[in-house]
Amino acid sequence: MKKILFILLAALLFLVACNKEETKEKTEGSKQDQPTEETLKQDPEEESNVEAEDEEKDDSEKIQKETKALTDKEVKEILEFSGMGEDDNLISASVKKGEVKATIELAPDDMLSAEDLAVTRYSQASDELLNHEGWGVLSITYANVGTISMNRSEKETNELDMDYFPIEEITKRLK
Structure with missing residues (x-):
């Protein structure tokens, strides 16, 4: 009887420990998703300009790769x-x-x-x-x-x- 009680208690502790780790990971992940003071200070137009420039670079790289002649x-x-x-x-x-x-x-x-x-x-x-x-x-x-x-x-x-x-x-x- 003591063995069964010990096994159940160990399983319960294991489940509680796993749940705490999962909660900790979720909390850390949500902190990373929140904007920082630095990102809040950025101008939204500036942010969209940066994204547009990145897209243009990606497009030009694709075109270069597609049209690259073999040597x-x-x-x-x-x-x-x-x-x-x-x-x-x-x-x-x-x-x-x-x-x-x-x-x-x-x-x-x-x-x-x-x-x-x-x-x-x-x-x-x-x-x-x-x-x-x-x-x-x-x-x-x-x-x-x-x-x-x-x-x-x-x-x-x-x-x-x-x-x-x-x-x-x-x-x-x-x-």
Whole structure:
């Protein structure tokens, strides 16, 4: 009987302690929400001007990010990481007037034909490049295989909201 009484008393003390901590947190939170003398002295117009300036800065940063053109270096990094195999060789890569142009020498593969390999590599590269703004056409020449070129507007979006170029269309474009 004493054990049960002790357990009930301990549980009661625990609940009271938890309730006090919750009340203390609510009190501290409401103090932070109250205006201080400094904020009361500020002019409401000044406050709205500051907010408007902040919004303008946020908008201009968004526009810069949206319209930021890719650099040659960024394109090279993306292609080397996403659009090439270990033994492939990036001969050249550049961005001019919104067109990404690259030339890649594919390493021989025992399992895939050179054409299938080019289509696969183009698909991988374009999937990653579609995550970046600043280009409109992606043209990749695969040495001794052909060139694949697609306009960004031809992308499709899957059920996971990810952009891609359809493999069938990439295959048709291989010249």
